[in-house]
Amino acid sequence: xxxxVFTYAxxxxxxxxxxxxxIGFDLQQLTRAAGRPRVLVVTDPGVAATGHPARxxxxxxxxxxxxxxxxxxxxxxxxxxxxxxxxxxxxxGPWDAVVAIGGGSAIDTAKAVNLLVTxxxxxxxxxxxxVGEGRAPTAxxxxxxxxxxxxxxxxxxxxxxxxxxxALKVKTGISHARLRPTLAVVDPDLTMSQPAMVTAxxxxxxxxxxxxxxxxxxxxxxDAKTPEQRVPYCGAxxxxxxxxxxxxxxxxxxxxxxxRDGDDSEAREQMALAATFAGLGFGNAGVHIxxxxxxxxxxxxxxxxxxxxPQEEPIVPHGMAVSLTAPAAFALTFDAAPVRHLRxxxxxxxxxxxxxxxxxxSVLRSLMRDIQIPNGLAxxxxxxxxxxxxxxxxxxxxxxxxxxxRPVTADDLAGVFxxxxxxx
Ligand SMILES: NC(=O)c1ccc[n+]([C@@H]2O[C@H](COP(=O)([O-])OP(=O)(O)OC[C@H]3O[C@@H](n4cnc5c(N)ncnc54)[C@H](O)[C@@H]3O)[C@@H](O)[C@H]2O)c1
Ligand SMILES: [Zn+2]
Numbered sequence: 001x002x003x004x005v006f007t008y009a010x011x012x013x014x015x016x017x018x019x020x021x022x023i024g025f026d027l028q029q030l031t032r033a034a035g036r037p038r039v040l041v042v043t044d045p046g047v048a049a050t051g052h053p054a055r056x057x058x059x060x061x062x063x064x065x066x067x068x069x070x071x072x073x074x075x076x077x078x079x080x081x082x083x084x085x086x087x088x089x090x091x092x093g094p095w096d097a098v099v100a101i102g103g104g105s106a107i108d109t110a111k112a113v114n115l116l117v118t119x120x121x122x123x124x125x126x127x128x129x130x131v132g133e134g135r136a137p138t139a140x141x142x143x144x145x146x147x148x149x150x151x152x153x154x155x156x157x158x159x160x161x162x163x164x165x166x167a168l169k170v171k172t173g174i175s176h177a178r179l180r181p182t183l184a185v186v187d188p189d190l191t192m193s194q195p196a197m198v199t200a201x202x203x204x205x206x207x208x209x210x211x212x213x214x215x216x217x218x219x220x221x222x223d224a225k226t227p228e229q230r231v232p233y234c235g236a237x238x239x240x241x242x243x244x245x246x247x248x249x250x251x252x253x254x255x256x257x258x259x260r261d262g263d264d265s266e267a268r269e270q271m272a273l274a275a276t277f278a279g280l281g282f283g284n285a286g287v288h289i290x291x292x293x294x295x296x297x298x299x300x301x302x303x304x305x306x307x308x309x310p311q312e313e314p315i316v317p318h319g320m321a322v323s324l325t326a327p328a329a330f331a332l333t334f335d336a337a338p339v340r341h342l343r344x345x346x347x348x349x350x351x352x353x354x355x356x357x358x359x360x361x362s363v364l365r366s367l368m369r370d371i372q373i374p375n376g377l378a379x380x381x382x383x384x385x386x387x388x389x390x391x392x393x394x395x396x397x398x399x400x401x402x403x404x405x406r407p408v409t410a411d412d413l414a415g416v417f418x419x420x421x422x423x424x
Contacts, residue, residue, distance in 0.1 A: 006219040006237035007230060008284050011146070011157055012183040015276060017269070020056055020147055020187035024063030027097055030143035030182060036066045037096035040089055042110035044073040046310065047102040047149050050193050056101060056147070068092055073102060073109040075310055076298070076318065078164040082112040082123055089113045098144045100181070101190075103202065104153030104162070104318065107146045111161040111179045114141045123163075123174075128399075131165055131172045146181035149190045151258070151271035152202025152319055154209055154279015156184035159232045162318075164299060170396060171295040177232055180283075188272040192262060195308030198317075200259045200371040203271060205319030207251055207348075207367075208326055209278040211360070213285035214244035215333055215340050216403045233286030235403060243281030248347035250274035259371045288404040289329040289394075289416065294321035296393025297377070304380040316380050323368060324377055327361035328419035332412055334360070336405035365423050376422040387417045 014022065031037045039060055043053040048071040057067045070088050074081030089095065095117060100110030115126060119137045126135050146156035160175045194202070219235035254270035261267070298321040301314045309315055316324075334341045334357035341360045350363040374380050382390070391413045395401070401408045 001224040003220050003222045003224045006234045006239070007232070008239045009177065009180065009232065010280050010283070011181045013186065013276070014183065015186045015273070017187060017189050019185050020052070020190060021059055023056055023099060023145055023147070023185055024060040024065065026145060026183055026185070027060060027065060027099070027143070028063055030145070031096045033096045036064060038094065039065045039067045039097045039099055040092070040095045040113070041067060041069040041099045041101060042073060042085065042106055042113060043069065043071050043101045044075060044106045045071060046075065047106060050149070052149065052190050053101045056099070060099070073106040075105045076164065076315060077105055077109050077112070077162070078166050079123055080166060082109060082163055085109050085113050086116045086123065089117045093117050095142060098142050099147065100144065101147045101149060103148065103150035104155040107148065107153070107155040107181070108161040108163070110144060110146070112163070112174065114144050115174065115179060118142055126174045127163070127165070128172050128175060131168060131170060136176055137178050141178050144181040145183045145185055147185045147187065147190065148275065150194055150198060150202045151191050151268070151275045152205040154206070154275055154283060156181055156186065157276070157279040158283040169299050170393070171299045175232070184276070186272055186276050188265070188269040191268050191272055192265065194262065196259050196262060197306050197308035197372070199262060199271070200373055201306070201317045201319035202275070203251070203255050203258065203319065203371070204323035204368070204373060206247065206271070206275045206278045207255070208290045208322045209282040209287060210244040210247040210251070211326070211330065211344055212287035212290060213240050213278070213282035214248075214344055215330070215337050215405055216285050216288055217405050232284065233403065234284065236285050240281040240285035243277045245347060247274045247277040247281065248344060250277065252347060252349040255367065256370055286400070286403040288400055289333065289408060290322045290326040292394045292397035292400040293325040293329070293390070293413070293416065294318060295397055296390045297321040297324060297380070297382070299393060300386070300389065302381045320373060320380070323364075323373055324380070325416050325420040327364045327423060328416040330360045330364070331357045331419070332416055333405050369424055375424055376420055377417065378421045382421070384418065384421065387414055390417050
């Protein structure tokens with residue numbers, strides 16, 4: 001029987017310049033502990049250097065809280081880095097609330113911390129099967145406020161925590177409705193200091209969240225689920241569509257400007273809105289091929305080090321990794337939903353005359369070139385001989401591939417990777 005039900009869930013949201021100054025007050029509404037409730041602020045070294053976490057921690061303390069800051073979140077968390085954060089939090093607890101300040105890396109670190117200071121067991125118990133046990137938390141989590149400083153992931157609205165399992169060289173996640181933050185505080189002022197390449201890469205993440213959720217398999221084209229089987233991601237649906245369409249229009253107006261001129265506060269604000277909208281959409285609909293491919297592209301990096309990111313270790317940042325196979329992926333999915341692909345291209349400002357499978361990919365290539373995303377997988381260090389390996393990594397992301405609007409075979413993926421070596 002076909003599915004007839006879709007679902008929508010979201011955290012509370014406070015959006016706008018100056019919103020981050022009110023977090024102390026917000027925490028007073030969210031915590032019930034008597035005396036001086038204890039708040040753990042989670043951030044990363046790059047974000048800590050902007051001074052925002054220290055300012056926000058001070059404002060929270062002024063409202064009568066005891067505040068401790070963990071500032072060692074790893075850019076793109078690993079099992080090791082999350083275990084370090086969890087050990088710090090378990091040693092220093094108990095806590096009454098968690099506040100994450102940073103990009104997806106700090107927010108996802110805080111989600112893992114929140115899970116494991118409230119629930120027994122280890123990270124591996126909760127990581128999605130087959131890598132982990134896929135256990136569901138049994139105890140409620142602490143109130144969590146998520147404060148994004150990048151315009152990208154939407155992690156402040158979603159139920160997932162993404163991590164790299166080092167020994168297995170796979171990126172995977174923990175996903176459960178209880179991981180969704182209680183309140184998202186999106187203050188565009190905090191995003192102004194993002195380096196240009198962080199703005200470009202994170203912006204491509206927004207764009208792919210919107211495009212993939214908009215072109216995802218329609219919720220009613222899945223088999224009917226029991227209430228126990230429902231997951232936060234239910235496929236494209238009328239509510240998620242609304243968020244995706246609006247996000248695409250905002251990106252069309254602001255993305256190039258925000259990368260070119262980071263001081264343009266108007267463009268920064270539009271990007272923050274676009275990231276929030278895309279997060280609220282894909283956080284309920286899901287994403288598909290470009291995100292599935294991003295896992296092996298990021299996980300098997302050899303030597304690539306983009307400017308604007310920490311230089312100690314090679315990295316293909318999440319948004320960049322997602323974008324590199326997006327043009328070829330949307331050429332592959334075109335036939336499954338032509339109207340949606342064309343509408344997306346037109347919302348992004350593509351030429352109204354372009355009507356074939358290349359309409360959306362050509363808009364993407366032109367944008368990626370303008371904002372200086374690498375010209376394909378070859379530029380970040382992959383060779384044609386890596387394709388089989390990349391396909392194998394992508395095939396492990398069955399949950400994402402099942403959200404694509406058409407069946408995806410190993411040959412399809414090989415074609416997408418081969419077609420993504422060089423874009424222009
Ligand atoms: N949970 C989710 O729903 C979800 C969705 C997409 C991606 N992710 C994950 O999020 C992570 C990527 O997060 P991201 O793209 O937001 O970037 P990030 O958190 O990794 O940060 C990127 C870099 O920018 C710096 N930075 C962040 N904000 C800054 C600011 N305002 N000023 C100056 N520097 C700043 C950081 O210190 C870091 O060096 C990946 O691990 C990815 O897998 C999670
Ligand atoms: Zn993403």
